[in-house]
Amino acid sequence: MILAILVAASTLLTGACRDSQPTSPTASAQTQTVRRPDPSPIEFDPKPDTPPALKISGERAYRNLKDFVALGPRPLGSDGHNKAEQFILSHLDGAQIEQDKFTTQTAAGPFAMNNIVARFPGKKDGVIVLAGHYDTNLPLKNTSFVGANDGGSNVGLMLEIASQLRTHPPEGYSIWLLFTDGEEAAIEWTAADSVYGSKHLAKKWSQDGTAAKIKAFLLLDMIGDKDLDVVRDNNSSPWLLDVVYRAAQRTGKQSHFFAYTNEISDDHLPFRDVGIPVADIIDLDYGFNNIYHHTTQDTPDKCSAASLQIVGDVVMETIRALNTR
């Protein structure tokens, strides 16, 4: 991860465009992805007969995080990357597995990548995707950087969710856990040099009709920070963020959500750009002034089971809400 753009800059930009001529509706309809109408977040407030949220354990998620980062650094092309793939696959018993393997040219040359999808079929027609990346930063490949928070935290939580779904299959929409690859920049983060795996899979899902079945795409990134403060991301779908916030309120966890706002470039953008509603659940203030981000200090002791519990509870309540409508 990740690029954040100062919100102030976008405000200025909007102001600068104030006097420009409006684009004709016909011209814009021809060039833009068809957008689904936004529902009201209140439509998703659970009713008395809405089944309870799936219970997950932050302690087990944190143990997964520690076991996963103990494999060592996992940049593209490394032995650690192979081990990470095998570790994830070995924890997905009971799921339908799809491996989206491909080789792509990056800013640092060609690399083999593998997006891993674990599908848990539900009873309603439609899919909710929980996603997060497992690769570590390639430019840091010659250091001890293990990305405990940056890649490890979401994998730890997602594997705990997988273990619960194995014994408690979804009653509503299908749930797919997507472990993305090649999220990190190969050299330096730009729109071109980042989220390689997500670009590949979003294109595939757009072409084969899968994208139209996805009701919501919830991205988890850097969610293990002991001092958890999830940003409200202006690049996500506002109605879906509102559903997440209402879920945070119902679970009493709202003080960890959306105290500040930013524009985040991350794995969700390629999926948003093919018409899927997306929410990036990310804490981009990791240590004072984000000081641990992309440093060898991104280690398990900076993360906590409590933070993984908070995010897990809110995500599960969000899924419960999405199943209400």
Ligand SMILES: [Zn+2]
């Ligand atoms: Zn990163």
